[in-house]
Amino acid sequence: MSKKPDYKPGEFQWSFLLPQYWGIWIGIVFLMILAILPWAIQHRLATVIGNIAFNQLKSRRKTAIRNLELCFPEWTSEQVQKNTRHVFVDQMIGIFETLNAWYCPQWFKGRVSIEGLEHLQKAQAEGKGVLLLGTHSTLLDAGGYLCAQYFEPDVVYRPQNNPLLDMLIYRCRATIYANQIDHDDMRGLIRHLKNGRAIWYSPDQDYGLKQGVMAPFFGIPAATVTAHRRLIKMTKAAAVPLYFYRDGDIKDPRYHVLLEPAVDNLPSADEIDDATRVNKIIENQLRIAPTQYMWFHRRFKTRPEGYDKIY
Template identity: 50%
Template sequence: MKAPEQYDPSKSTSKSRLPSPDRQSTVKSPTLPAGTPTITQTHKRTDQAEKKPFEWQFLMPKYWGIWLLFAIFLPLVYLPLRWQFWLGRKLGILIYTIVGSRRRDTSINLKLAFPEKPEVERELMAKQVFVNQGIGVFETLCAWFRPNVFTRTVSISGLQHVINAQNNGRAVILLGAHYTMLDLGGMLCTQFFPMDGMYRPQNNALLDWFIYNGRTSILSKQISNRNMRSLVDSLKKGHVIWYSPDQDYGLKPGVMAPFFGVPAATLTATRRLATLGSKEHPPAVMALHTYRQTPDNLPSGKRPHYHLTITPELDNYPSNDEIADATRVNEVLEGLIRIDPTQWMWFHRRFKNAPEGRRDIYK
């Protein structure tokens, strides 16, 4: 069967440069006094993290659909990765074909963010977003249930920024984004340093139970976005915290700031978090990018490769201008997303709010 035509980011008009996963990035630790431990030397596994208990209500008929999906997909994660990627591509194309609302939202977002691109290129990008998300389904399940399959498939650049901050007694706020390999990105990070993660509880109780318990093998602690006390505790203890401020939650918790040249509701919580924790050693704010190179673009028989990029700390952050700070965060995330735009979840309604209220562009 012929593989679906794919969007090739290397041929895009984007000015961002693709990372080179074929060349392993050399990670150099900072110069430290003799005997000073680095975070990789004190890293503790998180597989004993407390899980949420099973609830008998999960056996009710309203949850049977989720049980069926897990019964279908979970055994498939024990197939070779190349087969999983093939299935993921087919799953992505299927979703692109049958879920018209998400396909339409993706096309609208890409038209707003990349007006200079011809429509045919944006259509290829939209399809590849769904292909990448289909692959991401299998990556996430593997990250939860079969993490060792990704041994020796990852390189990292910028690790020294985290090490420097941690060895200076500072917490790190790691600005992630909703990439299609979201949970796998977190698992790969924890091969280098332990990490807490902020999350929004799912509305579906069973789905929330699966996701939360799956992430207990990845994150040292999961912090609900409603639990500020737990967040402050992690910051005061100097932890690394993964926080993703790249979605539209309206203007009540945010301000309007440009994102891909489009005014977008942008969270301001990042600048408030940067003022919490230890006063002597305030948190360091930096960004994380996760990049997947699939077997399609690799020589025959090669495993997929993943590259993690951590940016330098944002200096003089936060400032006295919340709009300027929001714009700055958006610019950092946009620059990373442009490395391969199709690996970001464009099917979310990122531009649904405007200063005067809801936009009607998605109707």
């Protein structure tokens, strides 16, 4: 669990110059060098590193395989193995894409398109905030950058345990997001929604049943968070599904942002029905680019009473 820093986010501390942080500084310089490499080299490196990760991170690989077996039963064993490998490669590609968004954003020029922007504009024209229901995509912050080409997104974030890393990531994200809202700052989140902001919020991970309900995800009971229902009820915000993905030839990729119509009657009187509807939206989105999702997370770790464990 991440620890909340005891300093202002993004604030430099002289202690960051101590020897204990030198390794991180060297790592950051190395990442900046990687960010200026030609895309052909970045892609090749990501493929090599992704394949190494697939082979070496056995626990994560096992989790991803199990998730794909359950969610895509129509796939053969060979297809599951192949696509699991692609998940790890796409994750590494996503890291390079994030580095490009932070340090070389001009690389995306002419590569980005959007569909459904009118759904967000309609809600904001009505004076509503917009809760963008997104996913944990392998594109990472590159997805936020894609959105920022068309509207001002805010994001909910979890502070890093390492204060220097937290400062550096916060500053890089500040070039993309208008506001970064600590996940513990519910008052700030509510305030921004009431002020008509569009906030990226991902309700697609398993945080247990203290924060959610069991609802089907790809037909499998999954602990599904319900906090967004309360936020929408308190702020009268619109819930607009958000998805972004890479498309086309990997040697010359294109990026697409998809905004869907606001979810009707959310929240309703039935929180399980609400969770089911949102999960179904996410399912349909993930089928567009299945390997560009963090399937190595244990999405089904919480099990209903009487059900066997999945992992």
